[in-house]
Amino acid sequence: MPSSSFPVKVVWRPEPPFKVTFFVWAAVLHKIPTLDSLQLQRRGFQFPNRCELCRRNSESTDHILVHCDMAYKVWCFFIESFQFSWTCPCTTGDLLQSWHGLKFSKEGRKLWSLIPHAVFWMLWKTHNELIFRSTLSNQSAGRSGNESESGSVGAAD
Ligand SMILES: [Zn+2]
Numbered sequence: 001m002p003s004s005s006f007p008v009k010v011v012w013r014p015e016p017p018f019k020v021t022f023f024v025w026a027a028v029l030h031k032i033p034t035l036d037s038l039q040l041q042r043r044g045f046q047f048p049n050r051c052e053l054c055r056r057n058s059e060s061t062d063h064i065l066v067h068c069d070m071a072y073k074v075w076c077f078f079i080e081s082f083q084f085s086w087t088c089p090c091t092t093g094d095l096l097q098s099w100h101g102l103k104f105s106k107e108g109r110k111l112w113s114l115i116p117h118a119v120f121w122m123l124w125k126t127h128n129e130l131i132f133r134s135t136l137s138n139q140s141a142g143r144s145g146n147e148s149e150s151g152s153v154g155a156a157d
Contacts, residue, residue, distance in 0.1 A: 010096040015110075016117045023124060024117050027061050028093040032124070035059040052130040053123070064127055065092045065120050074119050082112075092120070 011025050026032050035049040036059060049058040053070045057063055065071055066089060075095075079086050082101075089095040101112030 007093050007097045010099070010113065010116075013114065013117065015114055016121075020117050020121045024092075024096070024120055027065055027120060027124075028091075028096065030061045032061055034061050034064060037061075051127075052134060053127055062091050065123055066090075066095055068123075070126070071119075071123050074123070078115055078119075 006028065011021065011028055013021060016024075023032065030037065035047070051057050051059040051063055051068055053064060053068045057068065063071075066075070072088065075086075075088070082103075086098070089098050096116050099113065099116050101109040104112055
């Protein structure tokens with residue numbers, strides 16, 4: 001669960017497409033389908049939990065969107081490009097709440113405040129694309145590797 005109260009004003013923005021805002025809302029509530037949440041939902045059904053972005057750590061909402069190496073590099077790019085300083089937030093909600101562009105003009109602050117929505121969406125799309133590619137390559141590897149094994153899964157028809 002988020003470590004702080006729900007950041008309504010920074011989540012529900014009129015500028016991004018609704019599907020992006022909806023995704024950010026779900027992410028802050030930890031309601032997006034990550035492997036850690038799927039393991040909790042399917043008790044007794046064990047499967048490996050590995051982040052497809054870094055392939056090193058286990059996957060969770062806050063890992064994918066905040067702490068994963070890929071995510072962290074993106075956040076640092078923006079922070080360092082505009083010479084802000086920061087301490088990496090604990091959660092997706094904390095990141096949204098701490099994302100202030102105080103040194104910008106009013107318009108600049110508005111643009112700056114939309115960066116988390118764009119980055120969260122990009123990271124999620126990239127994460128899903130990598131899972132899709134990984135699944136496809138596993139399926140094709142499985143097919144070519146099991147051709148001589150009659151009676152294996154997938155050879156029923
Ligand atoms: Zn990762």
